[in-house]
Amino acid sequence: MSAVLKSASWWLLPSLLLMQGCGESEKTYTVRFSPQVREQALACGTSYTDIGTSRGVIDLVDFRAYVRDVTLVRANGERHPLALDQDGTWQRDNLALLDFVDGTGECVAGNPGVRAEVVGTAPEHDDYTALEFKLGLPPERNHLNGPIEPAPLNAPQMWWSWQGGFKFVKLDVRSRTNELFYFHLGAAGCTGSVAEGYTCGADNQVTVLLNGFNPDTNQVVLDIAGLYSGVDVERVPDGVTDSMPGCMSGANDPECPLFFEHFGLTASTSGGPQTLPATFFRVR
C-alpha cells in the first residue's frame, strides 16, 4: 500500500489530502542530528575550550555513528518506525550512518560527504511528541563475517576487526596532551566463531528515547561537552592502570564508566538499557 502510494503520489496527491484524517497518508520525515559543544555547533577545524574535568581544549578528529530503528512516537503512545529511504549510501534497511566530519581541519579521515540526518517515511500525524532510536548494530548483524557488506557498512572507520564487529559510535578528538583521545562504543568482550555464533561480554546496546520531540521543528543534540563532563581529556594514560587515552569499551578501562553513564550503560556488565541522563542526548 505505502509503496503504491509513494510511487503514485504525484497524481494521488489530492486524494491523499482527503485521506489524511484517516491517518493513511505517508509523509517523508527528516530526523536531524546536531553535534554540539554546549550551544555551539561542533565542526572540524575549530577548537573548543572548557572540556571535561581539566577544562581542556579539543579539536574534532572523527565523529560517526550508526543509528537504527528510528521511530516516531505519537502523543497517544502509538509508534511509527521510519521506513528509511534506501539511498545506497547512508541508509540501508533500518540502519543509517551519521558522519559529522568533512575532511577539513584535523578531520583527516573525513571526506566532504557529511550526513547529519535520517530520512524516511511514516504515516503523517501532527502529534508526534517523542523520538526513539537505537545505536549501532544489533548482535545478530554485528559481525564482520565475510565479504564486505554494502553501504553504509562499508566505512572502514567503523570496522572493528579486533572485536570481530563494527563500532557503533566513534568520536576521536585531539587535546593539548593527547594526539588522539578516543571514544569507541561497540560490543566488546566477544568470543565465538562464524560457525557457532558469538557472545559478547557487553553487547552495549543503547536505546535512546527523547520526549518532547517534534520531527518538523526539533533536532537531536549530541552534546560532547556533556559526554566529556566526567573525563579528563588531558590525562595521559600511565600505562599501569590505563593503557589508552579515552575509552574503547574495554572492561578494565577506568574512563569507560565515565563515558558509559551518558548512554545508560555500565562498562563492566552486559550493557542492559538504563535511564539516560540528558547530558549527551537532548532535544533542541
Next chain:
Amino acid sequence: MFHAWKVSAVLGALLAVGCGGKDPTPPAASAYAWKLPAGFPEPVVPGDNPMSEAKVELGRHLFYDIRLSGNGTQSCASCHEQQRAFSDGRVTPVGATGDRVPRNAPGLANVAYLSTYTWANPVLETLEKQALVPLFNEHPTELGLTPRFEEVLQRLRDDARYQELFRAAFPEEAEPVGRDTLVKALASFQRTLLSGEAPYDRYLRGETSALSPAAKRGMELFFGERAECYHCHSGPHLTNSFRVRDSTPEELQFFNTGLYNMNGNGTYPPDNPGLFEFTRKEGDWGRFRVPPLRNVALTAPYMHDGSIATLEGVIDHYMAGGRNVTEGPFSGDGRANPNKDPLVRPFTLSPDERADLVAFLESLTDTEFIQDPRFSNPWE
C-alpha cells in the same frame, strides 16, 4: 616414566603422517598443489577462499609492498621478516604512523594450522580476519589503511603488475581490487609458509642422526615430567592451538604462565590483559594462547610482550615457576599469580640440562624455510 615423551612424540608424528596420508582430498580441493612437507596434513581453508597459485602470488606481492600502508612506509614484512622466520627481532614493534604496538610480533611459520590468531584473541579464527587487524586497526595503527583506504586501492589499481595479478587471482570479480580480495590473497600466501625441514622434522621422519646428542637429551626433558613443557606445547608445531582440514574444532585453551601479578590479584599490564579482554572473567587475566615453537631460536625476544630476551631466560622463567617482578610499575610476584597454570611450578635443571633444552629448541630451526625463494620479496 622415561618413555612417556617418546610415546607422545612418536604418536604425534604418526598422527601427523596419518592425517596427511589416509585422507585423500576430494578432487575439487586438491586442485591446488600444496607441496606439503612430508607428514604435514592439509590445512584448513575457508570455503569462500580456495587456494590458487595466482592468489598466493598476489598475496606475496602485497605482503612485501609498502604501498599497502596509508603513508607508504610499511608492509607486513616490516614486522614479519623472512630471515627471522617472519618475526621482527624487536621487543614490540612500531606501526607506520609511530604507534607503539603492545605485543611482540610472532613468527608466521605454519600459521595455517593455528586454531586462532594473535596472542590471545579468540575471535580471530581465520587468517582473512586477522589480516584486517594490521591493515585497518587504528589503536594502535599498524599499516593505517583506514583514513586513506580509497587512495591505497587506487595506488594498486594504477600499477600494471597488480592489474594482472588481481585479474589472474580473482577472474570472476568485476572490480578485483578491494578489501576482500586483499585479505584473501594475503591469507592464501601465508598458508603456504610451511616449515617442516628442521633437524627435529628429519628426526621424526626416522633420521635418528639429525638431532645432536644434546638436542636429544633436551627433547627428553621437553617431553618429560620434570619440565612438563609438552603439556601445553604439544602436537606437531609444539602448541595445542592446532587444527587441520576436516578436524573437529577443539575447545580453545589459553594459559597464564605467571609473568606478572600486579596487585597480587592476577592482573597483567593494562595493554596486555590476555584472554580477559574478551571474556571479562577475572580468572582469564594473563591467559595467552600457547605459541608454536618452530624456529623459536630465530624469533627472539619472547613472550607476548617480548619481555624475555633469550631462550635461556625463558627456561629460567619456567624453572622459577613464574617471574617475580621486583621493581617498576608492573611489580608483583608472578609466581603467585592466582590464574597461573599449575604446570608452571618450580623445577630444577642442571646447567648442562638447561643447555640441552636450549639445544632442542634450536633443533626446531628450519634454515630452508628462511631461505626459500617462494617466500621472499618478489619486488627485489
